[in-house]
Structures are given as structure tokens and as C-alpha cells.
Amino acid sequence: HEMLFDAHARAFAAFGGVPRRGIYDNMKTAVDKVGQGKSRTVNARFEAMTGHYLFEPEFCNRAAGWEKGIVEKNVQDRRRGIWMEAAERRWPDLESLNAWLHQACLDAWHELPHPEWPELTIADVWQQEQTHLMPNPAPFDGYVEQMVRVTATSLIHYQRNRYSVPCEWAHTSVSVRAYPDRLVVVGPNSEPxxxxxxxxxxxxxxxxxxxxxxxxxxxxxxxxxxxxGAPFKTMPEPLQHLQAHLLRHPGGDRVMAQVLMAITLHGLDDVLVAVELALQSGRVSADHVLNVLARLKEPQAVQSLPEAALPSLTLHEPPQADVSRYDSLRQSQEDDHVQ
Known part of the structure; x- marks a missing residue:
């Protein structure tokens, strides 16, 4: 479901609006049960999506491929060509691949003839239809939700993989909301x-x-x-260097724990800077890291003064040493001793 919802959001963004009607096969992500004729039991989440975008879904008859004309065949052929070209390239990440695929689809609009008006391209007809599209609202929050149990080691199981969650959630039930690129885990009911x-x-x-x-x-x-601890092998490099140094000494694990717990108070970025400065100085301890962190966080104590104020601070008469006060203090102590 989440992939289908994401595809609709991306398509409507590319179209620049929402069509008033959508024609679908009887896919399981949209239809729970196919009845007689046009009767359909629509999936609740799919129905929520169509209600969000305010378009009318229409489902084809079973085994009636001709109802979609040659649209499906054109898409199939063009998709095969795009993937063949994509297979010859290399991508640093999924976002780069998706960006290239998006542009390849837009280019196809300008090349493919429209199935009903072959003298026009898909892009030509799209330009005419844009004025008839409904406004595109904020994307539908298209997640699929599932309740799972957190293990004693603060892990959840989702589709053959395990993910860590805050250790405070161990032995509780949490809600997993699946999106195409992420899982959002909602913790157990608590106050706050x-x-x-x-x-x-x-x-x-x-x-x-x-x-x-x-x-x-x-x-x-x-x-x-x-x-x-396997989880701590994924820490940023400065923290791993600090850990390697500290764990060579007795009690180093407690010292490292102090540094890591400072993250909840000061934030990861500031603690990383303090750790790097401590490592450069060669004085590696929790006290030194926390001291560096405190100096990074405290406001500048001395502010620069305007030049106009400087003459008033100029010393015109140097102070004179007056040691008579010490003589009087000594005399007083001698008198007390005699008594």
C-alpha cells in the first residue's frame, strides 16, 4: 500500500494537479473483494487516499484488458526501454536513480504519440488537460500501520529485518508506520x-x-x-577513537558512558567537537571532555568595548605603594602577643 500511495503523490506532483477520475485494475492494494458487475469492496486505506485527493476511482471488469486501450502496452514497452538504459549506468544512491527515472519519464512524454490523437504527443495533450485538473493538496500520509512487540534487547521485527528502538521501550508494544523509505515507530502510551x-x-x-x-x-x-555492544560499533569516528583509548584503562567504560550521556543534554554535534578537541590535546578523560564542552557552551565572558569608552579607562596617576597598613597590622599582632 505505501508504495501505491507514494506513486500517486509523485504522479500528481508531476501532473501539476489531480485528475477527477482514475481507472484501475482490480489490484489487491485497492480492492478487497470483487463483486458482481461493477460491485467492489474497496480497501479502507485506498478509499481514504481517494477521499483525500477527491477523485473518483473506477475499476475495470475482470479479464477485460481492452478497456484500457493501448495505454497499458505503451507504458509496458516504454518502461522496459527505460530500465534497459538504467541498467547500463551506476547510481550512488536511490535518490539519484529516482531523479534520473523521473526525468526519463518526462522525456518520454515528448516522444510518445497519444493513443487517440497520434499527431500529438503525450506532452501536447497534457498541456491542454492541465487546466482541467483539480488542485493538488498536501500529499496523503500514506503509511501502513502494524503493532509489534519490542524484544528484551530493544529490537523490533519488520519484514525479515530487525531494527533498534529506544531501550526504554523494551518489553512493550509499539506501532510501526511503514513508508517507502522509512519506518516511523510510535512508542507505548505514556505521560508525557x-x-x-x-x-x-x-x-x-x-x-x-x-x-x-x-x-x-x-x-x-x-x-x-x-x-x-554491537550497537556502539556504529558510533561516529571521534567517539570510536575515544572509546578505544579509554577502554585500555580500568574504569574506562564508565568514563566513556559519562561522555555519551552528555549527548542527551548538550547534543551530538557539540559533544563531537569537544571529543575531537580533547583527543587533539592528548588529555583524554570525561572531566576534560565535559570541561571543553562547558567552555564551548558558555557565552563569551568579555565583550569588546567601543573605542569611545577607552579614554575614560586610561590610568593618569599610577598607584602609590602604601605599606603602613601592614606595619599597623604587625604592631597589633605584637601587642596581642605581649598581653
Whole structure:
């Protein structure tokens, strides 16, 4: 479902508006049950999406491919050509691939003839139809929700992968909202409400994806978890250097735990800067890191003065040393001693 919802949002953004009618096959992501004739039991989430965009879905008859004309065949052929070209390229990430595919589809509009008016391209007809499209609202919040149980090691299972969540949620039930690129985990009911956690989604199998920050609060009770804890192997490089240095000494795990717990108060970026400065100075300890962090956070103590104020601070008469006060103090002490 989440892929279907995302496809609609991207399509309407590319069209520059929402059509008043959409024609669909009887796909399971849209139709729960096919009845007699045009009778359909529409999926609740699909119906919520059509209600959000305010367009009317229309479903084809079963085994009636001719109802879509040659649109489906044109899309199939062009899609095959685009993927063949994409297979010859290399992409640094999924976002780059999607951007290229988006442009390839737009280019196809200017090349493909319209199935009903072959003298016009898809782009030509689209220009005429744009004025008839309905306004495009904010994208439909197209997630699929599922309740899962958090394990004793603060992991949830979702589609053959495991993801970490805050360790405070262990042994509770949480809600997983699946989007095409991420999972949003809503914690157990509590006062005040817990902040939802967003996790990058993986489509591999058998992976365990940790976020080391989910386990920081555990270190207050179990600092030894740092020594063999798989989640902490994904920490940023400065923290890994600090950990390697500290764990060579007795009590280093507790010192490292102190540094990591400072993140909840000061934020990750500031703590990383303090750790890097401490490593450069060669004085690696929790006290030194926290001291550097305090100096980074405190406001500048001395402000520069305007030049106009400087003459009033000029010393015109140097101070004279007056030691008579010490003589009187000594005399007073001698008198007390005699008494």
C-alpha cells in the first residue's frame, strides 16, 4: 500500500494537479473483494487516499484488458526501454536513480504519440488537460500501520529485518508506520507522550540495523555494555577513537558512558567537537571532555568595548605603594602577643 500511495503523490506532483477520475485494475492494494458487475469492496486505506485527493476511482471488469486501450502496452514497452538504459549506468544512491527515472519519464512524454490523437504527443495533450485538473493538496500520509512487540534487547521485527528502538521501550508494544523509505515507530502510551522514532527502511533480508543512541541511557546502569555492544560499533569516528583509548584503562567504560550521556543534554554535534578537541590535546578523560564542552557552551565572558569608552579607562596617576597598613597590622599582632 505505501508504495501505491507514494506513486500517486509523485504522479500528481508531476501532473501539476489531480485528475477527477482514475481507472484501475482490480489490484489487491485497492480492492478487497470483487463483486458482481461493477460491485467492489474497496480497501479502507485506498478509499481514504481517494477521499483525500477527491477523485473518483473506477475499476475495470475482470479479464477485460481492452478497456484500457493501448495505454497499458505503451507504458509496458516504454518502461522496459527505460530500465534497459538504467541498467547500463551506476547510481550512488536511490535518490539519484529516482531523479534520473523521473526525468526519463518526462522525456518520454515528448516522444510518445497519444493513443487517440497520434499527431500529438503525450506532452501536447497534457498541456491542454492541465487546466482541467483539480488542485493538488498536501500529499496523503500514506503509511501502513502494524503493532509489534519490542524484544528484551530493544529490537523490533519488520519484514525479515530487525531494527533498534529506544531501550526504554523494551518489553512493550509499539506501532510501526511503514513508508517507502522509512519506518516511523510510535512508542507505548505514556505521560508525557514519547517522541516517535524514524528509522531508515531496509529491503534486504536478515539484517539487524542499530542506532547506538537508542542504548545510551542503558550505560548508566550497565557501562560494561560498551565493551562488547554491537550497537556502539556504529558510533561516529571521534567517539570510536575515544572509546578505544579509554577502554585500555580500568574504569574506562564508565568514563566513556559519562561522555555519551552528555549527548542527551548538550547534543551530538557539540559533544563531537569537544571529543575531537580533547583527543587533539592528548588529555583524554570525561572531566576534560565535559570541561571543553562547558567552555564551548558558555557565552563569551568579555565583550569588546567601543573605542569611545577607552579614554575614560586610561590610568593618569599610577598607584602609590602604601605599606603602613601592614606595619599597623604587625604592631597589633605584637601587642596581642605581649598581653
Amino acid at each position: 507522550p514519547e517522541q516517535p522514532v524514524s528509522l531508515p527502511r531496509s529491503f534486504e533480508r536478515g539484517q539487524t540495523l542499530y542506532d547506538w543512541r537508542h542504548y545510551v541511557s542503558l550505560l548508566e546502569r550497565k557501562p560494561g555494555a560498551l565493551r562488547n
